[in-house]
Amino acid sequence: MNDNNQEPIIILQDVCKFFGDFQALRNINLQVKKGQRIVVCGPSGSGKSTMIRCINRLEEHDSGKIIVSGRELTSTVKDIDAVRREVGMVFQNFNLFPHLTAIKNLMLALKLVRKMNKSQAQETAMRFLERVRIPEQADKYPIQLSGGQQQRVAIARALCMNPEVMLFDEPTSALDPEMISEVLDVMIDLVNDGLTMICVTHEMGFARSVADSIVFMDWGEIVEMKSPDEFFENPESERTKLFLSQILSH
Amino acid sequence: MTFEFLLILESIPKMLAGLGITIQLLFLSSFFGLCLGIILLLMRISGRWYLSFPAFMYIYFFRGTPILVQIFVIYHGFPQFEFIRESIFWPILREPFGCATLSLSLNSAAYVSEILRGGYLGVEKGLHEAGMALGLSKYHRFFFVTTPIAVRLALPAYSNDFISMIKATALASTITLMDMTGVARTIVSKTFAPYEIFIAAAIIYLIITWFFQRGFGLFEKRISRYTIR
Numbered sequence: 425m426n427d428n429n430q431e432p433i434i435i436l437q438d439v440c441k442f443f444g445d446f447q448a449l450r451n452i453n454l455q456v457k458k459g460q461r462i463v464v465c466g467p468s469g470s471g472k473s474t475m476i477r478c479i480n481r482l483e484e485h486d487s488g489k490i491i492v493s494g495r496e497l498t499s500t501v502k503d504i505d506a507v508r509r510e511v512g513m514v515f516q517n518f519n520l521f522p523h524l525t526a527i528k529n530l531m532l533a534l535k536l537v538r539k540m541n542k543s544q545a546q547e548t549a550m551r552f553l554e555r556v557r558i559p560e561q562a563d564k565y566p567i568q569l570s571g572g573q574q575q576r577v578a579i580a581r582a583l584c585m586n587p588e589v590m591l592f593d594e595p596t597s598a599l600d601p602e603m604i605s606e607v608l609d610v611m612i613d614l615v616n617d618g619l620t621m622i623c624v625t626h627e628m629g630f631a632r633s634v635a636d637s638i639v640f641m642d643w644g645e646i647v648e649m650k651s652p653d654e655f656f657e658n659p660e661s662e663r664t665k666l667f668l669s670q671i672l673s674h
Numbered sequence: 675m676t677f678e679f680l681l682i683l684e685s686i687p688k689m690l691a692g693l694g695i696t697i698q699l700l701f702l703s704s705f706f707g708l709c710l711g712i713i714l715l716l717m718r719i720s721g722r723w724y725l726s727f728p729a730f731m732y733i734y735f736f737r738g739t740p741i742l743v744q745i746f747v748i749y750h751g752f753p754q755f756e757f758i759r760e761s762i763f764w765p766i767l768r769e770p771f772g773c774a775t776l777s778l779s780l781n782s783a784a785y786v787s788e789i790l791r792g793g794y795l796g797v798e799k800g801l802h803e804a805g806m807a808l809g810l811s812k813y814h815r816f817f818f819v820t821t822p823i824a825v826r827l828a829l830p831a832y833s834n835d836f837i838s839m840i841k842a843t844a845l846a847s848t849i850t851l852m853d854m855t856g857v858a859r860t861i862v863s864k865t866f867a868p869y870e871i872f873i874a875a876a877i878i879y880l881i882i883t884w885f886f887q888r889g890f891g892l893f894e895k896r897i898s899r900y901t902i903r
């Protein structure tokens with residue numbers, strides 16, 4: 425999978441981002457190749473979410489370069505929509521469309537963006553609901569589903585667009601503890617099928633078992649990037665050690 | 675003072691002669707008000723000052739002056755201008771019905787656009803982002819994500835406005851229009867029995883209001899079904 429000659433799907437080069445005077449990202453450099461699973465962790469406010477939100481331009485970076493599937497992100501609207509089609513995103517708060525049933529949440533973009541007809545969209549949507557193990561909830565509205573079920577629908581909604589890479593922005597942070605594992609199980613399934621992803625999460629067990637690289641961020645910069653074993657056993661920087669001692673102390 | 679209950683019953687059928695005008699005023703003004711209200715809303719949320727500022731001024735003007743004054747300005751004021759008398763709109767503006775419809779529509783538009791704006795602002799930011807992340811265009815997001823939700827959020831306030839409009843049509847009687855209130859005033863001037871006649875008029879307004887209230891209630895329930903667990 426990690427053929428070194430392969431062109432990366434995502435390239436971030438010296439990316440900086442400011443919110444007013446506050447610098448949210450400092451010279452971020454990161455490359456993601458097909459099949460790679462990158463887990464991003466770090467204290468809150470360290471720029472993790474901002475970084476992945478820049479990749480599909482939910483935030484605009486101020487300097488540096490972001491290239492996704494060979495397209496550089498600039499302010500041209502057409503390119504942005506094209507990039508967003510190749511990048512799936514799962515949000516902390518699910519953000520399912522409340523007025524549409526689970527299956528229609530999937531079908532909307534299949535019809536409008538992928539230009540499928542109704543029966544094609546329905547069939548595709550159902551296949552992906554099965555993939556996240558929730559086909560029996562297809563005709564329910566989001567509010568009638570549990571948090572874990574909603575997040576699985578949201579994963580299916582992003583996935584059914586057949587993106588080259590998936591971004592997960594703290595997908596389990598808004599869930600009750602008993603629902604976290606059903607979402608992580610689905611994600612592990614996807615990873616085993618070769619999904620390319622960047623996932624911001626505080627679930628260190630998950631990070632350890634699925635990631636091939638862990639990125640640690642603090643103060644808007646990437647402090648270190650290592651394989652999970654190296655990261656947990658042998659962290660270099662003091663900031664990483666502090667962070668790990670805080671989250672692993674319980 | 676004598677109070678004749680019978681007179682109330684007798685005058686109700688006569689009053690119904692004005693019902694047609696009242697209902698026409700209501701539907702036409704609400705329809706044009708809604709259309710113009712949507713245009714104003716789009717101008718207001720366009721993010722371009724040369725569109726949003728005129729819309730803002732329009733809304734400020736029509737919410738900031740009494741409807742009665744607006745009706746008088748249009749009915750008594752406009753005909754003074756040569757260019758209005760010569761315009762293609764003169765056949766409409768010459769008639770009190772046209773003037774009343776125009777002023778009620780213009781007034782309603784100001785309120786409706788603000789009501790809809792409330793609905794649009796109530797749609798969670800995360801849903802826009804979800805739409806963007808899926809690659810939906812601005813146009814698709816507006817029609818398939820924002821609008822259905824905004825309509826639900828705005829409906830209670832809109833039905834309130836519609837019901838005020840039922841009553842606002844009565845102002846048309848001040849410019850000689852024979853709507854229900856106009857008919858009532860004519861009957862009063864003949865019978866000198868203001869209590870009975872106006873009570874009869876009030877009863878009819880209450881009945882009309884009840885129907886629309888119920889209709890909006892059912893519609894609200896229908897489009898809100900996805901908010902119930």
